[in-house]
Amino acid sequence: MSKYVLNVVNVSKTFSAHQSTVEAVKNVSLHVGAGECVGLVGESGCGKSTLARLITRLEPVDTGEISLCGEKISHLCGAALRRAYRNVKMIFQDPRSSFDPRMTIGASIREAIKASTALSRRERAAESVRLLCEVGLDASYDRVYPRQISGGECQRAAIARAIGAKPRLLICDEATSALDVSVQAQILDLLRTLRRQQDMAFLFISHDLALVSSFCDRTYVMRGGEIVEHGPTGDIIARPKHPYTQKLIGSILAP
Amino acid sequence: MTRDKRFARWRLIILLALAALLGILCLLAPRLVPNDPYKVDLLQAKQPPGAQFPFGTDGFGRCVFSRILVGARVSIFSALAVVGITLVIGCVIGTLCGYFGGAVDTVFMRLVDIFLAFPGMVLALAVAGMLGTGLGNAVIALVATGWPQYARLARSFVLTLREENFVYAARLNGQSTWSILLRHILPNALRPLIVTASLSIGGTILGLSGLSFLGLGAQPPAVEWGSMLSDGRGLMQQAPWIVFYPGLAIFITVVLFNLLGDSVRDVLDPADAFHIFRKVKALRHRKGIPTL
Numbered sequence: 001m002s003k004y005v006l007n008v009v010n011v012s013k014t015f016s017a018h019q020s021t022v023e024a025v026k027n028v029s030l031h032v033g034a035g036e037c038v039g040l041v042g043e044s045g046c047g048k049s050t051l052a053r054l055i056t057r058l059e060p061v062d063t064g065e066i067s068l069c070g071e072k073i074s075h076l077c078g079a080a081l082r083r084a085y086r087n088v089k090m091i092f093q094d095p096r097s098s099f100d101p102r103m104t105i106g107a108s109i110r111e112a113i114k115a116s117t118a119l120s121r122r123e124r125a126a127e128s129v130r131l132l133c134e135v136g137l138d139a140s141y142d143r144v145y146p147r148q149i150s151g152g153e154c155q156r157a158a159i160a161r162a163i164g165a166k167p168r169l170l171i172c173d174e175a176t177s178a179l180d181v182s183v184q185a186q187i188l189d190l191l192r193t194l195r196r197q198q199d200m201a202f203l204f205i206s207h208d209l210a211l212v213s214s215f216c217d218r219t220y221v222m223r224g225g226e227i228v229e230h231g232p233t234g235d236i237i238a239r240p241k242h243p244y245t246q247k248l249i250g251s252i253l254a255p
Numbered sequence: 256m257t258r259d260k261r262f263a264r265w266r267l268i269i270l271l272a273l274a275a276l277l278g279i280l281c282l283l284a285p286r287l288v289p290n291d292p293y294k295v296d297l298l299q300a301k302q303p304p305g306a307q308f309p310f311g312t313d314g315f316g317r318c319v320f321s322r323i324l325v326g327a328r329v330s331i332f333s334a335l336a337v338v339g340i341t342l343v344i345g346c347v348i349g350t351l352c353g354y355f356g357g358a359v360d361t362v363f364m365r366l367v368d369i370f371l372a373f374p375g376m377v378l379a380l381a382v383a384g385m386l387g388t389g390l391g392n393a394v395i396a397l398v399a400t401g402w403p404q405y406a407r408l409a410r411s412f413v414l415t416l417r418e419e420n421f422v423y424a425a426r427l428n429g430q431s432t433w434s435i436l437l438r439h440i441l442p443n444a445l446r447p448l449i450v451t452a453s454l455s456i457g458g459t460i461l462g463l464s465g466l467s468f469l470g471l472g473a474q475p476p477a478v479e480w481g482s483m484l485s486d487g488r489g490l491m492q493q494a495p496w497i498v499f500y501p502g503l504a505i506f507i508t509v510v511l512f513n514l515l516g517d518s519v520r521d522v523l524d525p526a527d528a529f530h531i532f533r534k535v536k537a538l539r540h541r542k543g544i545p546t547l
Contacts, residue, residue, distance in 0.1 A: 053423075056423075056427055058423050058426065058427075082429040082430075082431065083429070085426070085427050085428070085429040086429060088427070089427055090423070090424070090427055092420045092423070092424070094420065097419060097420040097421065098420040098421055098423075098424045099421055099424075100421045100425075100438075100439050100443070101421075101443070102442055102443060108421075108424075111425070111428065111430070111438070112424075112428040115428040115429040115430050115434075116428065116429055158424075161424070161428075165428070165429075
């Protein structure tokens with residue numbers, strides 16, 4: 001078993017449209033250990049979300065290798081890829097859009113449980129309610145539609161759906177950016193609790209360095225598709241080496 | 256629920272009830288007819304509307320009212336069959352092309368481009384002409400010309416839906432491609448397609464009637480509204496009721512299905528449906544006209 005839950009080695013991705021090409025991710029390497037919380041910060045458009053989509057194989061990589069729990073997933077497809085997906089889940093920036101508008105929250109969670117476990121219909125229903133309670137929602141949320149609840153509640157439900165499969169890695173792609181500050185704090189508290197309770201690693205993607213510094217053990221700073229600096233979050237904040245990191249830290253508003 | 260939404264819902268219920276009534280009339284037509292719709296009686300030819308023959312008789316002495324009732328079954332059910340088949344074929348091709356892309360998508364979409372480049376009725380005439388006369392062939396001709404627009408629409412909806420976060424979430428759940436297509440993509444794409452289909456029922460009835468009018472649709476002794484018009488056009492001066500009542504039946508049915516299509520759109524797609532009401536209200540508000 002690899003010591004890393006996620007190991008990304010020299011991954012690149014270029015998008016081509018008509019006559020122009022955009023190198024979204026350039027030779028990026030990063031790793032996330034078991035139970036570790038790693039931050040990935042950078043400005044909008046620097047390639048953070050593209051990297052998340054490459055890690056989850058929502059986009060194919062051009063070059064490089066990605067391993068999840070020691071298994072190389074870059075070239076997996078079909079049933080093998082679906083099995084690999086049990087180890088990784090993702091929370092999106094817009095929680096409402098991550099739920100099918102035609103399905104209730106409970107139905108979406110039960111569907112996720114069905115895809116990753118062998119529970120019976122009744123057990124899935126009970127598990128769905130248990131997961132909702134675990135993220136601070138009650139059983140009544142099982143029957144509501146995403147449009148009927150707030151963004152914060154929807155994000156909690158998305159977390160419930162993600163942890164149902166007991167993944168080894170949870171990718172939070174700007175998971176709190178669309179929420180107001182008080183709800184952001186609640187979601188972060190929930191993620192901290194989950195981290196304590198379950199041996200789950202986090203890849204926390206954000207443009208907000210202050211947020212990442214309060215949550216992550218190590219941080220990678222990304223700019224123009226490249227990792228420009230990485231290290232323990234405390235060191236990055238206290239002794240930034242790259243001019244871009246210094247600029248990012250300089251832009252954090254003093255309390 | 257706002258007043259606009261209540262109005263749209265009630266309008267849909269009333270129109271659905273009328274369409275259901277029409278459907279029941281079609282099904283019970285053989286029991287409801289006052290006279291034998293196929294019985295030729297030259298002594299009763301070209302009788303004006305009266306007690307015995309409510310809509311008069313045609314050039315062969317057949318009861319126009321009875322023939323309209325019996326013909327409704329062919330006209331309406333054939334049109335529904337055409338719309339249903341085109342919807343299914345278009346949905347399947349469009350969904351697969353939109354989700355998987357690649358060479359299959361390119362081939363099918365160029366084929367769709369070719370089909371859409373021809374005027375629909377001209378193409379239907381050519382297909383019906385090649386296949387020969389008969390209601391079945393007329394249905395095939397209209398299906399052959401109708402599926403491309405559904406395929407194109409379904410593809411465009413699927414292209415948008417496959418990039419939605421809930422589809423990504425389903426993929427990360429480990430759901431199979433077919434499960435994602437059937438549980439997430441197709442149900443979300445189907446709603447606007449059903450609206451389009453309901454709006455095209457009226458046009459399809461006209462298309463079938465047109466083909467029958469030109470002699471390419473239902474053949475005697477089968478009764479169809481378009482063929483009734485065709486049979487009676489030579490007698491339009493002497494006995495106008497022979498073409499007037501089948502024409503009126505086509506007109507009422509097409510209007511009913513068009514209104515039904517509009518209502519289905521209003522109820523299933525509220526974002527667009529009340530746009531016009533809001534505009535009118537805003538205009539009245541700006542001009543100081545009290546809202547109705």
